[in-house]
Amino acid sequence: MATSLVELRVLDGANLYFSRAAVKLTLDVSALVDAPAPAAKAYAQAIGLGATRPGRIGSGFRQRFAIRVVGHVVRRIARTAGIGRIGVRVRPESDVRRLVVAFPWAHEGRARALGAAIVEVLDAFGPDDTGDLAELIASVGERVRDEPPGNPPPTLRPKVPVVAVTGTNGKTTTSRMIAHIGRAADLHVGWCSTDGVYFDGELIKYGDFSGPSGAAQVLSQPGIQLAVVETARGGILRRGVGVAYNDVSVVTNVTSDHLGLGGIDTVDQLAEVKAVITQITRPRGWCVVNGDDPRTFAMRLGSPAKCWVFSRDADSPSIRAVLDEGGRATTVLDGFVTVLDNARDPEPLLKVADVPMTLSGLSHYNVENTLAAASAALGLGLPRAAVIEGLSTFAPNENNPGRMNLYSLRDFTVVIDLAHNEAGLEALIEIMNGVKPEGGRLLLALGSPGDRADDMVAALGAMGARAADRVAIGHKSDYLRGRPPAELEAVFRAGAASVGVDDVPAFPTELAAAQALVAEAQAGDVVAVMSLQDRASLDAWLRSQGATVDTPEILKSKVERAQH
Numbered sequence: 001m002a003t004s005l006v007e008l009r010v011l012d013g014a015n016l017y018f019s020r021a022a023v024k025l026t027l028d029v030s031a032l033v034d035a036p037a038p039a040a041k042a043y044a045q046a047i048g049l050g051a052t053r054p055g056r057i058g059s060g061f062r063q064r065f066a067i068r069v070v071g072h073v074v075r076r077i078a079r080t081a082g083i084g085r086i087g088v089r090v091r092p093e094s095d096v097r098r099l100v101v102a103f104p105w106a107h108e109g110r111a112r113a114l115g116a117a118i119v120e121v122l123d124a125f126g127p128d129d130t131g132d133l134a135e136l137i138a139s140v141g142e143r144v145r146d147e148p149p150g151n152p153p154p155t156l157r158p159k160v161p162v163v164a165v166t167g168t169n170g171k172t173t174t175s176r177m178i179a180h181i182g183r184a185a186d187l188h189v190g191w192c193s194t195d196g197v198y199f200d201g202e203l204i205k206y207g208d209f210s211g212p213s214g215a216a217q218v219l220s221q222p223g224i225q226l227a228v229v230e231t232a233r234g235g236i237l238r239r240g241v242g243v244a245y246n247d248v249s250v251v252t253n254v255t256s257d258h259l260g261l262g263g264i265d266t267v268d269q270l271a272e273v274k275a276v277i278t279q280i281t282r283p284r285g286w287c288v289v290n291g292d293d294p295r296t297f298a299m300r301l302g303s304p305a306k307c308w309v310f311s312r313d314a315d316s317p318s319i320r321a322v323l324d325e326g327g328r329a330t331t332v333l334d335g336f337v338t339v340l341d342n343a344r345d346p347e348p349l350l351k352v353a354d355v356p357m358t359l360s361g362l363s364h365y366n367v368e369n370t371l372a373a374a375s376a377a378l379g380l381g382l383p384r385a386a387v388i389e390g391l392s393t394f395a396p397n398e399n400n401p402g403r404m405n406l407y408s409l410r411d412f413t414v415v416i417d418l419a420h421n422e423a424g425l426e427a428l429i430e431i432m433n434g435v436k437p438e439g440g441r442l443l444l445a446l447g448s449p450g451d452r453a454d455d456m457v458a459a460l461g462a463m464g465a466r467a468a469d470r471v472a473i474g475h476k477s478d479y480l481r482g483r484p485p486a487e488l489e490a491v492f493r494a495g496a497a498s499v500g501v502d503d504v505p506a507f508p509t510e511l512a513a514a515q516a517l518v519a520e521a522q523a524g525d526v527v528a529v530m531s532l533q534d535r536a537s538l539d540a541w542l543r544s545q546g547a548t549v550d551t552p553e554i555l556k557s558k559v560e561r562a563q564h
Contacts, residue, residue: 004028005119006098010108012212013155013240014280016273017089017102021153021240023111025118029066030097031125033058043125044069046133047076063096070101070122073137077117078103080141081110094265109150117144155244156216160224162243163376164277166231167252167296168270169423170369171210173357173403174252175230177373180399181390182226185382190218191228195402199224211235212242219243226380233273241276248379249281249303250288250372254295255423271295281305286379288372291318291329300327308379310371312364314338330375332367337374337391349374349384355391356552360559362434363404365427395552402535404431406555409547411523412440413558414514416538419530420448422459429467432526435558440524444468445513446492447476447530450483454491461495465504470520471496473506474513476532510534511541518545 006026015022032040040054040062049072055061067090078086089102101118105111117140124136165175172193182189183200190199192214197204199221209217210232218227231241254271278287278299287303290296291311297318300307307327309318319329319340329340336348337355352361355370370391377387396404404427407414413435419428425446432442446464448457464471473492475485489506496504507513511534517527531538550558 003119004031004122008112008115008119009238010105010111011102011240012153013242013244014276015102015236015240016276017091018087018104019276019279020104020244021106021155022102022104023115024100024102025115026093027070027099027101027119027122028097029063029070029099029122032066032069032122033062033097035125039126040065043133044072047072047121047137048134058096060092060096063092063099066099067092070099070118073121074101074103074114074118076137077114077121077141077144080138081114081117081144082141083114083144105153107149107152110144110147112150113144113147117141155240156219156242157244158219158227158246160219160227161248161380162215162219162227162229162246163248163250163380164229164231164241164243164246164281165250165252165376166233166274166277167250167290168255168274168421169427170252170365170372171230171232171250172418173366173400174250174369174372174376175228176400177357177369177390177394178250178376179226179228180394181373181377181382181387182228182380184390184393185377185386187225187382188221188223189226189228190221190224191230192218193230194232208232212239215242231277233270236273236276241280243280245280245282246277247282247285248288248376249277249285249305250376251275251278251290251296251299252369252372253290253293253423255421268295271299275299275302278303278305286328286375288375288379290368290372291316291322292368308375310368310375312367312371314340328375328379330371330378332371335361337370339374339378347384350388350392353556356393356395356555357391357400357404359396359404359406359431359434360552360556362559363427363431365423365430366404398549401539402531404428405535405539406431406435406550406558407542407547408550408554409518409521409542409545412521412525412527413550414518414542414547415526415528416531416535417528418532420532421452421456422463425460425463425530428528428530429463432468432528433562435555435562436526437524437558437561440526441469441522442467443470443472443517443521443525443527445472445474445507445510445517445527445529447474447510447513447532448488448492449476449532450480450488457488457491458495458498461492461504462499463495465496465501466499470517471501471504472513472517473504474510474529474534475506475508477509478533511537514538515541 179191192209287305291309309322
């Protein structure tokens, strides 16, 4: 019969299943799920499982039966191999014929051998003959026991404070803000994110380093005193977290993104992945969570650290709950970024309007990022003065390229932003409306990587078409991931058509789409580009056309003009 193994993945650090290195096996258990009930029951008895009810062929009950069988196989082999007690997690996938089994490891060679042994015992199942399974389990267990142990996990044990930041939106901005505050405190700071590895403001290596390799490169910088590591979903799923622990964990929010990839099909499952960093926060550290996001707020319950909650609403129930639990909160009180603690008076830091990233308080998402960054920095023990200086000097274009970067060109505004999902586009539309004077129009260049689900792409098309006066598609050619551009265009246009918009031109690049919309722009208009790959060329082209970067003062004047 065909092997039941779909994938054996070695996770080097904390992961979805355990707070330490683990092996993850993805298994095709079709043979067991589709077998006649008597045969399935006989197999369970042959491995020593005892009384079972396999359930109907191909049903969810049969999948749960398979979960019991697989877990028992792992424990039987481990006992035979002399491993003794072993943690085992077996999880169903959306396909009833697939399971994931995970177990922690201390030595890679032996762990891989155990994975192979599990597969061999499962592959021995046949509807007509199970063979001598007890003898097979004894044999493979002996092989595992005799296998050379191999290398221990490469998980790093940092000697400097580490802040781990995750979330669906805002994690790069928040990471950069925390690092900027660290530098304002005169520390040598390294950080990594989706756009590279940095040390003291200098780019060390360009690329997506939001996984374990980014953390390793940051911590290897000579003289480093503080590490800020962006920790994305993909890295946690593919390799686990690169550090054994962190001193502060930050979760900005959890919304729909990347669903249908890596076995993560729901927002709740995505939240479970992102919660991993909170589970390895040191007990004397802080778990910083968004009190306005129920999934994020719940993560404090699984963290050994104290909770520091942030919310734009000073009367939020989440703030009351955390303060009652002995934690702290950062919120907006009378227009000030303010720290709350039941044991002391409220501590105002600075006005929200004096934080350039909030765009005079217009950007609700960046107000939340500001609250998160302040909480993390204070949780690290950085001086109050450094937090104030860092927040007040963190400029959108200079310190946060590609995130809510605003330009003035002739008599209209251009916005470049990473927006790559529904929440990101909602934030971008909020900014566009916030700087648009009366009589101005919104012109929007939509785009998406090729691996996003159709319903998300269609939702972006509908959102953009409903909000903007003119929409176009600007493809991300480096991120199509095998998907034909015409296919993406069809889904975007279907979304736009659902809200009555049929004229949606498409362009091969983000830059080409931006150039077309800029050519149409008139005085008072706002042109925005969802930019993932062309940020640098967009910036260069805009400057060549005479565009200037909006200073905090110009931004404030645009917001005030739009409100009158």
